[in-house]
Amino acid sequence: MKHAMQSRMGFLVLAICAAALVGGCVKKPPEAPAAPPSAPPQQTAQQPPARPDTTPPVPPAPRLSSSDFEPALFDFDSYTLRQDARQALDHDAKLLRDNPDAQVVIEGHCDERGTAEYNQALGEKRAQAARDYLAAAGISASRFEVVSYGKERPFDPGHDESAWQKNRRAHVVLK
Amino acid sequence: MRAPALACLLLLLGAAAPGFAQQRDVRIDISSGQGRRIRVHCESLAAAGDKNAHETSVQADEVLAGDLETSAVFTVTRSWASGEQPFDVQAVVGGKWTANGNQIKLSGEVRDFPARRPILVKDYRGAARDWRSIVHQFADDIVLQFTGEPGVAQTRIAFVTQSGREKELCVMDVDGAGLTQLTRDRSIALSPAWSPDGSLVLFTSYRGGHGPQIFVNAAAGGRAYLVSGRPGLNTSASYSPDGRQVVCTLSQDGNPEIYLLDARGGSPRRLTDNRAIDTSPCWSPTGQEIAFTSDRSGNPQVYVMDREGGNVRRLTYEVDYTDSPAWSPKGDRIALVSRTGSGFDIYVCRADGTGARPVVTGKSNENPRWSPDGRHLVFASNRDGDYALYVTDLDDRPPRKLSTGGRTALSPAWSPRPASTRSAFNLNPGQ
Numbered sequence: 001m002k003h004a005m006q007s008r009m010g011f012l013v014l015a016i017c018a019a020a021l022v023g024g025c026v027k028k029p030p031e032a033p034a035a036p037p038s039a040p041p042q043q044t045a046q047q048p049p050a051r052p053d054t055t056p057p058v059p060p061a062p063r064l065s066s067s068d069f070e071p072a073l074f075d076f077d078s079y080t081l082r083q084d085a086r087q088a089l090d091h092d093a094k095l096l097r098d099n100p101d102a103q104v105v106i107e108g109h110c111d112e113r114g115t116a117e118y119n120q121a122l123g124e125k126r127a128q129a130a131r132d133y134l135a136a137a138g139i140s141a142s143r144f145e146v147v148s149y150g151k152e153r154p155f156d157p158g159h160d161e162s163a164w165q166k167n168r169r170a171h172v173v174l175k
Numbered sequence: 176m177r178a179p180a181l182a183c184l185l186l187l188l189g190a191a192a193p194g195f196a197q198q199r200d201v202r203i204d205i206s207s208g209q210g211r212r213i214r215v216h217c218e219s220l221a222a223a224g225d226k227n228a229h230e231t232s233v234q235a236d237e238v239l240a241g242d243l244e245t246s247a248v249f250t251v252t253r254s255w256a257s258g259e260q261p262f263d264v265q266a267v268v269g270g271k272w273t274a275n276g277n278q279i280k281l282s283g284e285v286r287d288f289p290a291r292r293p294i295l296v297k298d299y300r301g302a303a304r305d306w307r308s309i310v311h312q313f314a315d316d317i318v319l320q321f322t323g324e325p326g327v328a329q330t331r332i333a334f335v336t337q338s339g340r341e342k343e344l345c346v347m348d349v350d351g352a353g354l355t356q357l358t359r360d361r362s363i364a365l366s367p368a369w370s371p372d373g374s375l376v377l378f379t380s381y382r383g384g385h386g387p388q389i390f391v392n393a394a395a396g397g398r399a400y401l402v403s404g405r406p407g408l409n410t411s412a413s414y415s416p417d418g419r420q421v422v423c424t425l426s427q428d429g430n431p432e433i434y435l436l437d438a439r440g441g442s443p444r445r446l447t448d449n450r451a452i453d454t455s456p457c458w459s460p461t462g463q464e465i466a467f468t469s470d471r472s473g474n475p476q477v478y479v480m481d482r483e484g485g486n487v488r489r490l491t492y493e494v495d496y497t498d499s500p501a502w503s504p505k506g507d508r509i510a511l512v513s514r515t516g517s518g519f520d521i522y523v524c525r526a527d528g529t530g531a532r533p534v535v536t537g538k539s540n541e542n543p544r545w546s547p548d549g550r551h552l553v554f555a556s557n558r559d560g561d562y563a564l565y566v567t568d569l570d571d572r573p574p575r576k577l578s579t580g581g582r583t584a585l586s587p588a589w590s591p592r593p594a595s596t597r598s599a600f601n602l603n604p605g606q
Contacts, residue, residue, distance in 0.1 A: 077470070077474060077475070113514075113517075113518075114475075114498070114514070115455070115498050115499050115519075115541055115542065116365050116366065116541075116542075116585070116586060117365075117366055117410065117411045117424070117454055117455045117468075117498075117499070118452070118454060118455060118468055118475055118498050118499075120365075120379075120387060120408060120410050120411075120424075120431075120454070121408065121410075121424060121426075121431035121453075121454040122452060124407065124408050124426050124431050125430075125431065125452060128426075128429070128430070145386075145406075146386075146407060146426075147385075147386035147387075148386065148387065148408060149363075149381075152340075152342070152363045152365075152381075153340065153363075
């Protein structure tokens with residue numbers, strides 16, 4: 001337990017270093033303040049400055065974590081992708097494109113209302129909707145597995161709409 | 176609305192027990208809750224042998240009275256309860272135990288009152304440790320004698336218990352005795368369903384780190400065997416009434432659809448073909464039709480189709496947002512749940528979808544399943560707090576909570592009556 005905790009802490013430190021490094025590359029505002037707003041934002045990301053050869057050892061490339069993915073949230077009894085869900089999945093598609101070796105499970109979840117059996121099917125439909133969107137965004141279907149947990153694994157144990165909204169989701173988990 | 180249902184039930188009961196219905200004028204109205212229960216008086220069973228036998232006998236008295244009371248056929252008074260004398264009762268139930276080594280015999284007697292002429296006199300033998308089963312046999316025979324159909328005291332309930340995020344499969348006697356946990360997977364077990372001979376329990380489990388898969392476990396214990404582990408959903412499984420097929424929900428073709436499998440899980444045949452959700456299939460007792468839940472019209476509704484998947488029609492328009500259908504053992508009624516603002520009420524309608532009426536309301540009442548005599552429904556509810564199992568006798572009395580050893584309990588399934596012959600199923604031939 002302690003060992004696991006330490007290694008997790010170690011990973012966390014690494015991840016933070018890596019994130020700081022990458023964040024510095026990606027999110028740093030363009031140095032030319034006159035950059036037109038219409039310029040594709042990727043430009044800056046695509047031309048990162050050379051890796052700063054500062055203090056060794058060089059941190060390893062950032063490792064993708066399941067928490068990097070954003071959940072697609074759904075309305076009650078619905079498996080239609082809302083605008084915010086599409087944005088979340090756009091983010092996830094980019095992560096998957098940037099990490100072509102990542103194999104993932106798309107989990108489907110529901111709030112506590114409704115029977116276990118119906119929610120299992122509903123969760124499956126939500127996960128499938130997310131999978132289909134990611135596939136349409138060019139991510140190979142061979143990288144996905146779909147698992148519905150129905151209402152069995154809520155993220156928020158609460159019994160109000162705020163909790164239910166968090167629990168009506170499809171989200172990507174690394175295998 | 177109630178009168179035709181009552182007439183129909185009286186006809187049914189009359190057909191089942193014509194002689195009795197004529198002689199005794201017993202009417203058991205199970206549709207409106209206004210029916211009379213037969214008043215019987217239980218006298219202590221005379222014990223034989225040592226102190227242990229006496230203690231068993233005292234427990235047996237209460238087990239027998241409980242069986243009769245929960246049958247929904249009788250109102251019971253007890254000779255061992257202070258001040259309870261046989262008064263205005265139709266019959267007196269009693270008997271005596273005799274012991275011979277590890278074997279015991281119950282000589283059961285039911286006599287009319289006040290003449291005390293014998294109505295039922297029968298001996299029951301067995302191992303001393305099986306005394307509960309012997310008492311249940313006597314109770315079921317008493318119900319048979321008065322109604323033309325045996326009671327359900329010998330049946331069992333399969334269900335899942337919840338502890339934190341884990342759900343395990345359990346079985347127990349219908350009176351709460353003999354609770355046995357069948358799985359210890361620390362995973363999620365769901366949706367148990369009995370084989371027609373009562374020897375096996377199908378269920379869904381996430382064990383092994385896969386998605387939901389269908390397994391079967393002997394009700395007596397032992398390991399679980401995989402029935403369907405196809406890609407995607409494998410869930411909501413139940414045996415056909417002849418035990419030769421399994422109906423279930425799979426998503427192997429990309430969408431939750433209803434399939435028929437053979438009893439071992441092979442030869443999948445798809446029954447529904449719809450972009451919507453189709454799930455929770457349940458057989459009619461003849462095996463000719465299947466009720467199921469679909470959201471093809473926008474929200475969940477119960478539909479009925481024939482066993483080939485044709486002739487699909489919505490069951491009822493009298494209630495909305497319906498799910499979890501359960502076909503009554505005589506085929507005349509279907510129980511289902513209907514969503515209220517915050518939970519579910521349990522409704523019963525005729526098999527043609529008419530005459531829907533609420534039978535359990537308040538909080539969330541889920542997964543109704545019929546007793547094999549069609550007199551009761553077991554269901555899961557949070558009406559008193561944590562989810563627990565309850566039985567309604569389909570009358571105005573409040574549902575009766577089943578003891579599950581203090582555990583949170585869900586997803587009940589009522590076993591058939593015990594098979595007179597041994598199982599035709601063999602889980603593991605030649606291995």
